[in-house]
Amino acid sequence: MAKVPVDVEKVARCRALAADIARDVQSTIDAHTTIGVERTVARAYGVEGADAEGTPLANALVDKIHGAGKTGLGVGYFLGRALHAGASSVQEAAEQIAFGGDSVEVGANDDATSYRQALAKHTDAALVRIDRARTEREGLRSSLTVGAEPLKYVIVATGNIYDDATQAKAAAYAGSDIVAVIRATAQSLLDYVPEGPTTEGFGGTFATQENFKIIRSALDEISKKLGRYVQQTNYSSGLCMSEIAWMAAVERLDMLLNDAMYGILFRDINMERTFIDQYFSRRIIARSGIVINTGEDNYLTTADAVERAHTVLASQFINEAFADRAGLVPEQMGLGHAYEIDPWIEDSFLFEVAQAQLIRQIFDRHPIKWMPPTKFKTGDIFHSHVHDAMFNLAGVLTNQSIELLGMFSEAIHTPLLMDRYLSLKSARYIFGAARHLGDEFEWKPDGRVANRAKAIVDEALELLTDVQRDSIWTSIAAGVFADVKRTRTGGKGHAGVVRRDALYMNPILDVLEGRAKEAAR
């Protein structure tokens, strides 16, 4: 592979600093829960359905507890108590608490140990559900062929899940390895997950458990027809980050957009809320074998891609450290970056290659996610197609793992069927035509590409040193990443962050963290 020089000692220092940064946040994570985490726990225990207005039972249940100021005990505490008192199922327990007038006060005779025991078999069932989906996914995948890297990732975004299924199958036919259904704009700010199949959405289609099922079933169908496994991805981000992670885990999604800091920076979701939610979401993801895609590419859409390249690398180290703390293995960490340098800058292609190659080498076990140009795209679709071709060439040259393909209509509309077809055709051509290009030469040790790579590591190390010294809270408040400033208690969703009570009960998390043994199966 056409390698760039990497100072392994500096990389090790970056990793150590990032680990320290994540450790500092972990103490906050471990001391708190959120209404999002508790809704996830409720869903994992089997709480399902919504009322006539569309309010999910998981929300009604947790809102009731939250309203009484008892979220710090965990939804598990109350479900366990209702089961212990004779509720016939978790669903019945949830309905009793949400609507049936069950008390959400803590009584003097409360017996947490019994409640935990009452939950035990449901805890097992929740984990079995995740494990079974994982086994099924792995079985199907191993019975079919999988595409060669860079994996060709495309998006569909019609707003109607049934049109999405048609588009997804067409994309698979045209050669895509991964299909993402883009979410409806602003779903990340909804503090609930809509219920059922949806046919209306702006900018994309709502992520719902039923919609996940519809796309997975369409992709299973076309995968079997083509003899090639096609992966499905969606968004575990926003205020329902961990609920969606759970839905994806049980509905057999393969990947999830999931970033430790994206919500904070780009959706103005509260910092504490995001860190706590990302942790629980990643605990579920670790168990399910899903591959995450982090969102560092977004930094370069708001900040300058030449000047701020090192912030991407620094953030990747941080995302890696947070993922590691949640139990993900490197093979699950699709760290993100992007081809967003102004294409008219001289040697812009060299700068792009330098960064892509550097990241490939530093994160050598990670399925690196490489994002296409968007910021400098215009309505000139023909030029845009050429721009994407250069991106594809850089991608295959530097052996990126997952490549979200550029669309020549990027600046115009969500991709039409033919836009995607032509994009896939171009990628197929370039990935094939330049397959072993990287094996054939070495970059000049002191050339432009090598020097650019060295400078990025130096700057990332410097930045991580500052962030470690100041803490991530202060650094984000100072606008270190993506030129966006956020405060610790600002942003959306902070009211849903609650300090854990001494009696906090979350047996699922206990198992996921390896602190509790599952009952023998």
Added chain:
Amino acid sequence: MSSDFLRAYGDREGDGMVQLSFTLAILPGDRAREAAKRFAEAHGLKNPLVVTMEQASLEHTYFVVYGRSVHGVDVSQIHVEELGAQSLTRDEIEQAGKKLGRKIVVVGACTGSDAHTVGIDAILNYKGFRGEKGLESYKAFDAHNLGAQVENVELAQRARALGADAILVSQIITQRDCHKENARALHDLLVQQGWRDRVLLLLGGPRIDNKLARSLGFDAGFGPGTVPLEVAAYILEEVIKREAVRQPVMR
């Protein structure tokens, strides 16, 4: 025929050459080729040539067709809502701003569910777009970028509190015309609150033009490729014009 009558120009004057690409839910074959040809003819293309016919899914075929468009346009008959602003340089704007004796307050946001700040950032943020620095970088302006997903009510409230001379709304997402509804709703809200006439209302985005913006009750619209300087010049001229009207000769 007047010389203002234009046809598409490809290789030679008046040849009408255009290309058209599309997919049809049919599999490739002679029938499909004929279908593509007739489809092109129905769009006014004479002697269409189907130059590409490829299967794009299990049920769709992708076509590229070249043909001679029989249509033309008479440009002398076109009346467009042109923006009044002259092209000013940055220095001219700063000087005029100095003369005005106060900073022009501009408040911008992506409204409704729109999360794409690329447009509003390009116009307002210091960094700007295509090497043109944004309104934040001008001494003549006091620019406030409220960011994305700002509700109309909130935008109106902030703009009023800041004493905005101009409100900039960016709308990138256009699915099912949500951009039009959002924009019109803001205009209606300001009318309802009784201060619509005291503020310049500007709309921008990839699917926006001046005509559309005017039809939605805005003062001006800016489409793709707009640089901050154009917006700055327009706002400055309008504000100066309005000040002149508001305080005729009273000194």
